[in-house]
Amino acid sequence: xxxxxxxxxxxxxxxxxxxxxxxxxxxxxxxxxxxxxxxxxxxxxxxxxxxxxxxxxxxxxxxxxxxxxxxxxxxxxxxxxxxxxxxxxxxxxxxxxxxxxxxxxxxxxxxx
Amino acid sequence: xxxxxxxxxxxxxxxxxxxxxxxxxxxxxxxxxxxxxxxxxxxxxxxxxxxxxxxxxxxxxxxxxxxxxxxxxxxxxxxxxxxxxxxxxxxxxxxxxxxxxxxxxxxxxxxxx
Numbered sequence: 001x002x003x004x005x006x007x008x009x010x011x012x013x014x015x016x017x018x019x020x021x022x023x024x025x026x027x028x029x030x031x032x033x034x035x036x037x038x039x040x041x042x043x044x045x046x047x048x049x050x051x052x053x054x055x056x057x058x059x060x061x062x063x064x065x066x067x068x069x070x071x072x073x074x075x076x077x078x079x080x081x082x083x084x085x086x087x088x089x090x091x092x093x094x095x096x097x098x099x100x101x102x103x104x105x106x107x108x109x110x111x112x
Numbered sequence: 113x114x115x116x117x118x119x120x121x122x123x124x125x126x127x128x129x130x131x132x133x134x135x136x137x138x139x140x141x142x143x144x145x146x147x148x149x150x151x152x153x154x155x156x157x158x159x160x161x162x163x164x165x166x167x168x169x170x171x172x173x174x175x176x177x178x179x180x181x182x183x184x185x186x187x188x189x190x191x192x193x194x195x196x197x198x199x200x201x202x203x204x205x206x207x208x209x210x211x212x213x214x215x216x217x218x219x220x221x222x223x224x225x
Contacts, residue, residue, distance in 0.1 A: 004155075019218065042215030043156070058212065090155050098115035099144045101213065102129055 001026050004104035006091050010111045013073040013081040014055060021076040021107050023091030030096035036060065037106075041075040043090065049074055058106045126221045131189040133219045135202035138183060142204035147176060147187045150199045150218070157186070157202075189221075197223045 007022045025032065025064060033048035045058030049068040063085060065077040074093075088108050092101040125131045143164040147157035162169045162176045169176050175188040183189040189196055191198070205211050211218070 010129060042217045043213075044202075044215075045212055083183070099211070100146065100161060102158065102159055103148075105155045106153075 004091055004093055005101055006089075006104040006107050009105065010108050012112065013078075013080060014112050015033065017079075017081050018019065018077070018079050018097065019081065021078075021089055021091075021108075021109070022047050022081060023074045023104060024072050025074075025091075025093040025102075025103070026072065027093065028071065029093035029102075030071065031101075032093045033058070033070065033073070033089045033101070034064070034066065034076045035092065036085075037090060044090075046076065078091065081109075083111045086111045121217070122222070124224055125192050125225050127194060128191055131187075131221060133187045133189075133194070133202075133221065135185050135187075135216055136167045136183060137202075137204045138186070139204060139205040139206050139215075140183070143207040144205040145176070145178060145185050146203050146205070146213070146218065147174075147201065148201045149196075152198075156201060160179045166199070178203050192221075192223050194223050194225070197221055 004025045008043040018095050030051045034046040037043050040096050044060050046060055047066040048060055049055045052068050052071050055066050066103055068074055090106050091104040094101045130194050144160050144163040145160040150156045160171045160174050160176050173190045178185045199220050201215050201218045203213040203215045205213050
């Protein structure tokens with residue numbers, strides 16, 4: 001198993017640009033989620049999904065969109081990037097009836 | 113509001129000594145707790161977890177202790193090694209349908225030679 005994979009590893013955007021952060025898992029996990037990690041702060045939940053076709057907002061959803069068309073993939077979209085979205089983004093997944101989440105390697109995003 | 117926090121942001125220990133990382137939580141509805149290790153430039157990696165019906169759980173060189181009375185948990189690492197240098201996060205999960213992890217800000221563990 002590759003586990004949870006994320007692409008790209010690094011990205012630099014200009015204010016107003018859009019992009020999609022990719023996340024995939026090959027563990028047949030129903031639950032997938034996106035977090036952002038900022039210096040001195042814990043991981044904060046952006047969006048999550050409990051299965052294909054179902055998404056919901058987390059703690060800090062503004063400025064981000066998600067979709068879940070397949071069990072394996074859970075992309076995160078920034079429609080108009082802002083400097084406040086400069087952060088490290090982690091995707092995570094777990095079985096729906098389990099509690100332990102597994103994280104991807106992260107995407108470091110800088111918005112100029 | 114409810115939060116999970118760590119007592120110390122940094123901890124330095126000598127190689128071979130035992131390390132203790134502490135965490136306080138405030139959500140009395142939490143029934144599951146987990147420790148993650150995050151090395152520089154990598155994603156959080158699961159270390160050990162514990163449920164609220166337990167006081168102690170041991171893994172390989174790691175032990176988690178849970179004190180529900182004072183809402184405190186700790187991670188003990190035996191015979192700390194250079195490879196243990198990382199940021200350690202605790203997280204809690206409340207019981208009920210909205211089971212989302214709440215993370216602390218992390219403790220940086222540095223192992224001195």
